[in-house]
Amino acid sequence: MWQKRATDQPYTRYCLGAMQEVDQDYTRISIETAERVGQQLLEGLTTAGISVQFRLQGSVPLNVHIRGVSDVDLLTIDSSFLRYDTGGLMARSGSYYPTDRTSLGVLQTLRAEAEKILKLRYPAATVDTSGGKAIAISSGSLRRPVDVVPSHWYDTVDYQSSNLERDRGVYILDKKVLTAISNYPFLHIYRIEQQDAVAGTGLKKAIRLCKNVKNDAIEDGKTINFPSFDVASTLYHCNLAGLKAGAYYELAVLAETQRFLDELYHNSEKAKSLWVPDGSRRIFDTDQKYEGLRTLSIEIDDLAKEVAKEQSVRLRYGSDVSLDDSRRVLMESVVGS
Structure with a gap:
């Protein structure tokens, strides 16, 4: 158990x-609450x-949720209506039927009814609409x-051929601007x-690490406008061999x-060229997200230096600890049981 390891090395233990x-x-309990x-x-x-x-979508089914912070995303899908890509196999074979209903109308009705039901059935809870x-x-x-x-539902070209739910999209409502937005949570x-x-489970470890560091920095008063979805999407592009070494x-x-966040910190062009895993948009589509990445990168730099100092006497008593030296130590350190 990690709780019993590195007891005299607080940064390593963290x-x-x-x-x-x-x-x-x-x-x-998270899943049961959503089911309820x-x-x-x-x-x-x-x-x-x-x-x-x-x-379910998001961090819980992906198993990158963190204690005390991550909520549970429950997709509530009106199964009587869907959109489909007209270039798909099923569409071209006449498997769909036209309707006068629209995504916006269906989703507005569903949203309004869901809001009423939740307020009625959970009177002691906080229902934020x-x-x-x-x-x-x-609460409650x-x-x-x-x-x-x-x-x-949204039946993509790929879904119409594969019939695999991972290829199926959804449309969700953005109530603030009254529009329906396509989303691909299962492909993500x-x-x-x-x-x-x-990566030998190293990618999920990196995602959880960054989410915890980000949350702790926010609790310390820092501003990090970098959504968890985009944190995961960014780390998706890490060097997988480097992460696999963590086995x-x-x-x-x-x-x-x-290393990777520092590279993106110093190379905005590369950072802004990266796409989310489902290919629907670039990750850094706002300046605020990129600034959030830079702030998170600094936090990870600081953590890497402190952990490396705990693992190396030379670094612990050195006058100037470089990130290159810190990485070399981290890549060669075995934490005792």
Whole structure:
């Protein structure tokens, strides 16, 4: 257990802990809370004549959620309506039927009904309807915060050929600007899972590490406008061999994370060329996100130096600890049990 290791090395211990997945009971409660909210929505929406399905998206099904911070994203899908790419195999074979309904109309109705149901069925909870894309419900009898995301299916060209849900998209409502936005949450999960397998679980460790460091920096008063989805999307482009080294040299995950974020810090052109895993947009589509990356990079730099000093007497008593020296130490250090 990491909790019993590096007890006299607080930065190393923090790093090891920040990379770990949360315990199974914590995750189970998160999923059960979302399912409970889904059951209330199912009953209420069915009564209102709206047929729905539910899926989890985001950090919980991907297993990169962190304790005390990550909520559970519950896609609430109106299954009576979908959009499809007209160039797909099923569309060209006449498998779909036209309708006068629109994404915007369907999603606005679903959102309005879901808001009413949640307020009615969870009177002691906080139901925040101010968000553009999600209804946030928390407190009361709920043991985890849940984001309810009204949506409907989108059958992409790939889905029409593969019939694999990972290739299926959704449309979600942005209530603030009254528009429907396409989203590919299952493809995002699938592609990060694939990269993580190549990286020997190092990619997910790097994502959790950055999310924990980011949250702690925010609690210390720093501003980091870098959404968790984009943190994961950025680390997706790390050197996978560098992350895989963490299977034995655990601190190599920190070394590669620091190296890559530092590279992007100094190369805005490369950073702004990167795409999210599902290919739908560039990661750094606002200046605020790039500044958030730079702030996070500095935090990771500081952590890497402190952990390296705990692992190396030479660095501990050196007058000027460089990041290159810190990385070399981290890539060769074995933390005792």
